[in-house]
Amino acid sequence: MIRNLAEKLLDEIQQHLPNGEQLIPKREIHIALQAALARLDLVTREEFDAQAAVLQRTRQKLEQLEQQLETLER
Known part of the structure; x- marks a missing residue:
């Protein structure tokens, strides 16, 4: 580069x-x-992609937890 x-x-x-x-x-x-x-x-592209993957997994886990919380609140 x-x-x-x-x-x-x-x-x-x-x-x-x-x-x-x-x-x-x-x-x-x-x-x-x-x-x-x-x-x-x-940062390198590899570092960026790795952090983007971590963020995606974190978002998915957050959505799951929000759904569980909503279920428990009902």
Whole structure:
């Protein structure tokens, strides 16, 4: 992901600055992107999917408990 972003950014720089690659080496862009992304509060897709599954199971359990409570209250 970072490599793709670095390449896209480098392409944009090269389009606007004729000597863009010489001014900012690809490695430097990659390092800068890693540093910027590290400061963000991001999770991987796998982590997101795992938490979404936990949330879904929790919702199902809550619905079951609400139904049980409603039955007991009658």
